[in-house]
Amino acid sequence: MKVASWNVNSLRARLGRVLDWLAREKPDVLCLQEIKAQEQDFPATEIRAAGYHAAVYGQKSYNGVAVLAREPLEDVALGFQGGPADPQARLVAATVTGVRVMSAYIPNGATVTDPKYSYKRAWLARLQTELRTRRSPGTPLLLCGDFNIVHRAIDAATPARWEGSVLFNPEMCAWMDELLASGFVDTYRRQHPETRAYSWWDYRRLSFPNNDGLRIDYVLATDELAARCRAAWMDRDERKGSKPSDHVPVVAEFDDWPSGRE
DNA sequence: ATGGCATTGCAACAATGA
Numbered sequence: 001m002k003v004a005s006w007n008v009n010s011l012r013a014r015l016g017r018v019l020d021w022l023a024r025e026k027p028d029v030l031c032l033q034e035i036k037a038q039e040q041d042f043p044a045t046e047i048r049a050a051g052y053h054a055a056v057y058g059q060k061s062y063n064g065v066a067v068l069a070r071e072p073l074e075d076v077a078l079g080f081q082g083g084p085a086d087p088q089a090r091l092v093a094a095t096v097t098g099v100r101v102m103s104a105y106i107p108n109g110a111t112v113t114d115p116k117y118s119y120k121r122a123w124l125a126r127l128q129t130e131l132r133t134r135r136s137p138g139t140p141l142l143l144c145g146d147f148n149i150v151h152r153a154i155d156a157a158t159p160a161r162w163e164g165s166v167l168f169n170p171e172m173c174a175w176m177d178e179l180l181a182s183g184f185v186d187t188y189r190r191q192h193p194e195t196r197a198y199s200w201w202d203y204r205r206l207s208f209p210n211n212d213g214l215r216i217d218y219v220l221a222t223d224e225l226a227a228r229c230r231a232a233w234m235d236r237d238e239r240k241g242s243k244p245s246d247h248v249p250v251v252a253e254f255d256d257w258p259s260g261r262e
Numbered sequence: 263a264t265g266g267c268a269t270t271g272c273a274a275c276a277a278t279g280a
Contacts, residue, residue, distance in 0.1 A: 009279085010269055034279090036270065061270050062278070108280055116278095148280070167280065202280070204266040214280075246268080246280085 001097075001254045003029045004235075005144035005219050007105070007200075007247035011035035011066075014245055015043050021238065021249065022050045028070050029096055030249075031103035031144035035064035042066070057092040064089050065103045065145070069096040080130050090123070091130075099225070100136070104145035109166030117166050120148070124175050131182065140225040143184060146200075146217050146247065151176045151186070154196055155215035167216065185226030187219045187252040188234070197234050200247045208239050219252040228255040 004027045008014040011032060022030065030052070035042070039058045047054050051070060057078040058064040067073060073094035079086050090105040104127065109120035135141060150168035153159035162168040180186060188197070198213025207213060221229060231253040238248040 013269065034269095108278085110279085162280090165280085200280075202266085203268055206266090216280080243268090 001029070001099070001256065002027045002251065003031075003101070003142055003144065003219055003254070004249045004251045005031040005033070005103070005146075005217055006238075006249040007033040007146040007217060007245060009034050009036070009245040009247065011037055011043065011064075012041065013243065015046060017238070017244070019046060019050050021235075022052065022068075025235075025249075025251070027251070029101055029142070030068040031101065031142075032066040032068065033064075033090075033103060033105035033146045034062075035066055036061060037064055055092050055094040057089045059089040062088070063105055065092045065105050067092055067094045067096075067101050067103050069094070069101070071097050080126055081134055082130065083126065086123070086126075091127070095139070098139065100139050100141045102141070102143045102145070104143065104147070106146060106148045108148045112164070112166055112169070114166075120166065121171070128175075128179065128182075131179075141184075141222045142225065143220040144218070144250075147176075148216055149173075149176055150214055150216060151189075154194075155198075157196065157198065157210075157212045157214070162214070167214065179220070183222055184220040185223060185229070187221050187226060187229045188215070188232040188250060190226065191229065191232040197236070199234055199250050201239055203246050217247055217250045219250055221252065221254070225254060229253070230255055 052068040055076040056066045077093040093102040107120040109117035149172045199217035201208040201213040235249040
């Protein structure tokens with residue numbers, strides 16, 4: 001099973017690139033973030049023609065997430081399943097061939113004193129609760145997305161510049177630590193413990209030519225699934241050429257698990 | 263220290279992003 005997560009910064013603006021990428025890489029699952037479209041504006045025909053089913057949670061202009069899969073998507077859940085409705089479309093889950101897949105677009109937070117950072121903290125707390133209370137035992141889970149968190153200094157080209165920001169501070173690092181301690185593996189980091197590799201580069205400042213990036217997009221897998229991870233990589237080339245997203249696909253490949261998956 | 267770039271869109275001298 002080949003799985004990827006990609007913040008496309010508008011699916012309609014990136015449709016050609018996404019279709020090309022699907023045709024070339026043929027992932028079994030692609031989690032998208034920042035599709036920036038309502039469900040009725042989702043390019044369902046093109047995605048279907050490319051051979052993919054889709055679970056879409058959209059909104060106008062901002063945010064929006066989706067899960068694409070070659071196999072049918074079951075038990076689609078839009079947003080948090082407990083508590084009050086989230087005004088922003090940032091979470092979608094679906095089951096694909098017995099694996100629960102979540103596509104998450106975690107809030108950025110603007111600045112640590114901005115109400116958006118309070119929203120980010122609350123959102124992160126809700127996600128932990130959701131994972132703790134709604135995770136069905138025995139079902140492997142992939143938590144994919146744009147986390148807007150730099151976990152460690154190795155995940156930034158210039159960590160000093162980000163230290164204390166909404167992306168990289170002790171609170172955010174502790175949240176990631178807690179999440180990973182609850183039974184998730186950061187597939188890229190397990191495969192490449194020492195590699196400085198990034199999933200996002202600012203459109204400005206010549207960040208990409210300078211390779212001044214951040215690793216803020218993750219494919220996290222529950223332990224039994226992570227044990228089957230045989231490769232993990234960033235498709236850095238997707239940041240090249242005309243009209244790229246500022247994020248690239250983060251990919252993880254897993255050996256198939258035993259058949260008869262209950 | 264600032265802003266730079268890209269996207270959507272009641273098109274804005276705006277809002278948002280990371």
